[in-house]
Amino acid sequence: MLSPDQSHLQTAATMPKHNSLLRTKTSSFFSSCFLYAAGTSASFLLAWAFWSFFSSPAPSANPSFSRGLASEAALSCPAGKAGHNRSYDPPDPTFYDDPELSYTIEKTIKNWDEKRREWLEKHPSFAAGAADRILMVTGSQATPCKNPIGDHLLLRFFKNKVDYCRIHGYDIFYNTVLLQPKMFSFWAKMPAVKAVMLAHPEAEWIWWVDSDAAFTDMDFTLPLDRYKAHNLVVHGWPHLIHKEKSWTGLNAGVFLMRNCQWSMDFMEEWASMGPQAPEYDKWGVIQRTTFKDKTFPESDDQTGLAYLILKEREKWGNKIYMEDEYYFEGYWMEIVGTLESITDAYTGIEKRERRLRRRHAERVGESYGKVWEEHLKDAGYGRGSWRRPFMTHFTGCQPCSGDHNQMYSGQSCWEAMQIALNFADNQVLRRYGFVHRDLLDTSTVLPLPFDYPASDLVGGAS
Structure with a gap:
């Protein structure tokens, strides 16, 4: 569990340089946070980050998004993705036939819950199981990266997300353009999320993940039951916002948002603080007045x-x-720095647990994730635990622009990315019979012998 007292070590959104050139670069419009440190050093780092980074249960009043809109529309049809009828779209009018419908962030959407429900009723093959359906959204800039290895790193981050989505049966949308040209940098996520909601009424949850975030536990799944009375899930610490009034009390680079009217209304108000809005400068003043540690x-x-x-x-x-x-x-x-010891801990469990050494098809991998949980009850979560971290966010590294935080070298960023991505890739390649021998060696893999790791791996593996 992440201790609130340790949460000040979590990163927060990195700020863009405020000029027209950087507004055209969307490399980091999908990354958004840096180290929150105590005392006066925090103010210095936060101010520096603005000039150096270009990044990007109360019961519900409306049961349609407290229990899941899709569950109300679920009809008798084959469960699961295999039952989806992708060639069937009846001629009956839906919200898509409304000439006033706009995918843009500026245009208000009304009665979205009803429109989604009606669409699901007309497309019953998508209704079953829709209450827990997740669609991931991510992306990067439209132009080549300035950092020579930036495009390679972004490709690897994208592969990582595709692997996770394939393993768990999620769809993914990768965006490379600004859907609202004035909403540069981290603001660009909002137009993308809204457009995806309208394009995917069959999805209950839209999961935004920054381009510089990697899944480092391929078996872990979101505890959706925990969020059934909520519409937005974000990593954060309430006491840092409500008591300390710190703008780094949460991280907006990864969030889970329910596809419902509440979310449409919320994004409209949230986006009203953005650079396309007439009161953008006013909101900058209000934010700095409210959150004293915000220096830009x-x-x-x-x-x-x-x-x-x-x-x-x-x-x-x-x-x-x-x-x-x-x-x-x-x-x-x-x-x-903890991934090597975590690897050793998991290997030790596999040596003792024959079920986890059994070869299996990737499609049935979630059943083995449940076996892992039997052995991870005492592992803890977050800082100090020996459980695989669910997601590792490389805030401040700026893989595309290369304009990393001067607290550390670019080389330390790139090597750390390779280690984390190969750590995750080993979990994927295991299902295909191979493994990276060294987490800093991306290109070399070794075939796994039967019953590994009870049997030895020739050449060793890290």
């Missing part, structure tokens, strides 16, 4: 979200779940 003048999405949680709790806050019990996303500097 521009309004940003993370501080905007913290503001809505702090100041409009009755309207929005009770539907927002601030997750701090596991690495919903975790700061890379406190994670990467």
Whole structure:
């Protein structure tokens, strides 16, 4: 479990340089946080980050999004993805036939719960199981990276997300363009999320994941039952927002949002603080006045979200779940150094547990994830645990631009990314009979002998 007292080590959104050139670069519009440190050093680092980084249970009043809208529309049809009829779209009118419908962030969407419900009723093959259906959204810039290895790193981060989605049966949308040209940097996620909601009424949850975040536990699945009375899940610590009034009390680079009217309304208000809005400069002043540790003048999405949680709790806050019990996303500097010992701990479990050594098809991997949980009850979560961190976020590294935080070298960033990505890739390759022998050696793999790791791996593996 992540201790609230340790949460100040978590990163927060990195700020863009405020000029027209950087507004055209969307490399980091999907990454959003850096180290939150105590005392005066925090102010220095936060201010530096603005100039150096370009990044990107109260019961519900409406049961349609407290228990899952899709569950109400579930009809008798084959469960699971195999039953989806992708060639059937009846001629009956739906919200898509409304000429007033707009996918843009500026246009208000009304009665979205009803529209989704009607669409599911007309497409019954998608209704069954829709209450827990997740679609992941991520992306990167439209142009080549300035950092020579940036495009390679982004490709590997994307592969990591595709692997996780394939293993767990999730769809994924990768965006490379600004859907609202004025919403540069981290603001660009909002138009993308709204457009995806409209394009995928069959999905109950939209899961935004920054481009520089990697899944480092391929078996872990989101505890959706925990969020059934909420519409937005974000990694954060309530006391840092409500008591300390810190803009780094949450991380807006990874979030889970329910596909419902509440979310449409919330994004509209959240986006009203963005650079496309007439009161953008005003919101920058309000945010700095409210959160004293915010040192840069521009309004940003993370501080905007913290503001809505702090100041409009009755309207929005009770539907927002601030997750701090596991690495919903975790700061890379406190994670990467632990991966070797975590590997050793998991290998020890596999040597004792024959079920985990059994070869199996990738499609049935989730059943083995449950076996892992039997052995991880005492592992803990988050900082200090020996459980695989669910997601490792490379905030401050800026893999595309290369404009990393000067607290550490670019080389330390790139090597840490290779280690984390290969750590995750080993979990995938195991299902195909191979493994990286060294977490710093991306290109070399070894075939796994039968009954590994009870049997020896020739050449060794890290």
